Amino acid sequence: MRVRFWGVRGSLPVPGMKTERYGGNTSCVEVRSASGTRVVVDAGTGIRKLGKELSQGDAEGSTNHVHLLISHTHWDHIQGLPFFSPLYQRGNSLHVYARKRDDLHLRAVFASQTDDPYFPIPFDEAKADIAFRELMDSAEFEISDVRVACARLNHPYIATAYRLSVDGASVVYVSDTAPFSDILFEDQFIARPPSAGAELPKADRDKLAAMRQGVARLCDGADLVIYDTMFTPEDYRRLPHYGHSRPSDAIEICREAGARQLALFHHAPERSDAEVDTILADAQALVTREKIPLEVVAAYEGMDLTLGRE
Amino acid sequence: MIELTFWGVRGSIPAPGPGTVRYGGNTSCVSLRTADGRLIVLDCGTGARNLGMSLLDGPFGRGQGQASILLSHAHWDHIQGFPFFVPLYIAGNAFNIFGGGKSSSMLEGILEGQMAPQYFPVQTLKNMGATIEIVAVAEGTPFSVEGCRVVARTNPHGRSGALAFRIESEGRSVVYASDAGYASSGPPEPSIDLYRGADLLIHDSTYTPEDRRRYPERGFSSIEDAVLCAARARVKKLVLFHYDQDYSDADVDALCARGRRLLDAQGARDIEIVGGAEGTTLRL
Numbered sequence: 001m002r003v004r005f006w007g008v009r010g011s012l013p014v015p016g017m018k019t020e021r022y023g024g025n026t027s028c029v030e031v032r033s034a035s036g037t038r039v040v041v042d043a044g045t046g047i048r049k050l051g052k053e054l055s056q057g058d059a060e061g062s063t064n065h066v067h068l069l070i071s072h073t074h075w076d077h078i079q080g081l082p083f084f085s086p087l088y089q090r091g092n093s094l095h096v097y098a099r100k101r102d103d104l105h106l107r108a109v110f111a112s113q114t115d116d117p118y119f120p121i122p123f124d125e126a127k128a129d130i131a132f133r134e135l136m137d138s139a140e141f142e143i144s145d146v147r148v149a150c151a152r153l154n155h156p157y158i159a160t161a162y163r164l165s166v167d168g169a170s171v172v173y174v175s176d177t178a179p180f181s182d183i184l185f186e187d188q189f190i191a192r193p194p195s196a197g198a199e200l201p202k203a204d205r206d207k208l209a210a211m212r213q214g215v216a217r218l219c220d221g222a223d224l225v226i227y228d229t230m231f232t233p234e235d236y237r238r239l240p241h242y243g244h245s246r247p248s249d250a251i252e253i254c255r256e257a258g259a260r261q262l263a264l265f266h267h268a269p270e271r272s273d274a275e276v277d278t279i280l281a282d283a284q285a286l287v288t289r290e291k292i293p294l295e296v297v298a299a300y301e302g303m304d305l306t307l308g309r310e
Numbered sequence: 311m312i313e314l315t316f317w318g319v320r321g322s323i324p325a326p327g328p329g330t331v332r333y334g335g336n337t338s339c340v341s342l343r344t345a346d347g348r349l350i351v352l353d354c355g356t357g358a359r360n361l362g363m364s365l366l367d368g369p370f371g372r373g374q375g376q377a378s379i380l381l382s383h384a385h386w387d388h389i390q391g392f393p394f395f396v397p398l399y400i401a402g403n404a405f406n407i408f409g410g411g412k413s414s415s416m417l418e419g420i421l422e423g424q425m426a427p428q429y430f431p432v433q434t435l436k437n438m439g440a441t442i443e444i445v446a447v448a449e450g451t452p453f454s455v456e457g458c459r460v461v462a463r464t465n466p467h468g469r470s471g472a473l474a475f476r477i478e479s480e481g482r483s484v485v486y487a488s489d490a491g492y493a494s495s496g497p498p499e500p501s502i503d504l505y506r507g508a509d510l511l512i513h514d515s516t517y518t519p520e521d522r523r524r525y526p527e528r529g530f531s532s533i534e535d536a537v538l539c540a541a542r543a544r545v546k547k548l549v550l551f552h553y554d555q556d557y558s559d560a561d562v563d564a565l566c567a568r569g570r571r572l573l574d575a576q577g578a579r580d581i582e583i584v585g586g587a588e589g590t591t592l593r594l
Contacts, residue, residue, distance in 0.1 A: 014359075015325060117384040
């Protein structure tokens with residue numbers, strides 16, 4: 001399978017000289033199996049360039065069939081979709097998958113993004129065939145030759161992690177999530193987060209422990225784990241209630257799961273290329289020091305990995 | 311002296327990458343400082359994030375800031391930086407937001423829609439901290455913003471419209487006219503009236519004339535439209551703005567050069583032209 005990174009940034013796109021190397025587009029990762037099944041995880045601004053490639057690269061008259069897994073519907077994970085050009089081409093198809101919610105249908109969440117007055121082209125005018133599939137927290141299903149498994153994450157309004165297995169390899173996408181320790185995120189806004197180190201109610205601790213176990217199991221023996229490591233330890237001390245992890249949290253999960261490679265992902269908008277370099281070097285030093293058999297890389301726009309059989 | 315700083319000059323969607331570092335890839339946001347230091351923000355594209363950070367050393371960092379935000383319209387590239395404008399999260403700061411819409415509550419609903427829990431963790435404007443007053447403006451009727459006289463008029467923009475603002479302070483005038491897609495008959499007289507004699511016209515220049523013809527339904531101006539407005543309204547300086555997301559720095563350079571030639575051909579050699587660029591400041 002081939003894994004390509006089209007957007008690696010969190011929160012909002014950050015153009016400019018300081019982000020030239022790792023890239024400023026928000027989250028989007030493409031997984032393509034050897035047989036040609038195309039699964040895209042998240043539709044941040046990075047998906048625009050994937051769309052351009054699909055629309056231009058293919059022969060005249062050919063069509064594109066894309067399966068889009070959405071981790072959650074915060075802006076930085078969906079804001080590129082209205083600019084995904086295959087949507088406006090008849091004969092293409094897009095299947096969108098995301099967690100089922102009690103209060104809102106998935107289609108409504110996407111349709112509202114292009115409602116007047118926010119966007120000039122209403123969702124109904126997209127020419128591709130668009131279908132939605134709502135998922136339970138621990139759903140397992142197949143997209144052609146790709147096996148997909150899900151796990152719930154610890155993020156405001158709840159996010160989903162995905163494991164994709166095909167061609168004898170597995171990649172796991174874990175973004176966005178807080179560590180499973182200091183706060184439990186569900187749907188409600190937390191105005192006064194528990195202070196760092198405070199003991200949580202048992203029910204919360206149990207839920208977090210189950211969630212952590214689910215994520216570790218999802219990463220079991222994975223060839224590549226792509227993990228939200230937006231925070232430095234200093235950021236986390238300041239903002240433990242913002243729903244993002246540190247590299248050390250990702251490394252701990254990968255060690256437990258026996259994963260082979262970790263891609264640091266969802267870089268903070270304020271992070272310069274030089275700072276990402278430093279965070280990567282620190283993470284690599286940590287795995288060396290602890291003798292963890294894990295390769296650590298920092299995801300950058302344009303990163304292109306081949307896993308398993310070609 | 312009026313001071314204008316460009317924080318985002320891109321249209322439609324932020325365009326990060328090595329090809330856009332000189333003019334910048336952030337979406338629309340311009341700040342205006344009056345002679346007495348008061349602040350007006352024109353649109354809240356992603357450029358607003360950097361503007362917000364730059365304000366934290368001053369009164370906005372201490373919860374003692376006051377500013378007004380003028381919104382041309384609510385397409386994403388003009389409001390998507392709003393949730394990332396940090397001074398809005400500091401209690402004590404006060405913002406007046408002016409924009410279009412049939413009523414103030416409708417405009418508030420539009421801004422609330424962006425903050426809704428499925429899209430953004432803050433969930434509502436009410437969790438932001440600063441005092442926010444939202445006002446729908448009446449077209450054509452002058453109103454006062456941070457001591458300046460402001461007039462707003464709707465330009466056609468695809469199927470909808472976008473407000474253009476004329477801001478006057480101490481005998482100087484600045485017009486902000488982003489997202490203007492005039493009919494093939496050219497800019498209507500009320501738009502030219504709004505721009506007339508301005509010291510500075512910041513005008514939508516999304517496209518080359520060729521791209522404009524390719525995408526007429528998108529409701530944006532070409533460099534030709536921008537030049538025509540500047541020449542007809544006899545403005546002193548034209549600032550190009552809201553470049554297409556696929557235009558590289560070299561493309562924008564070419565757009566500027568073409569604008570100069572078009573102005574000269576119109577017999578408007580005295581009108582200055584400059585390409586709006588992220589991080590630059592113009593003084594009047």
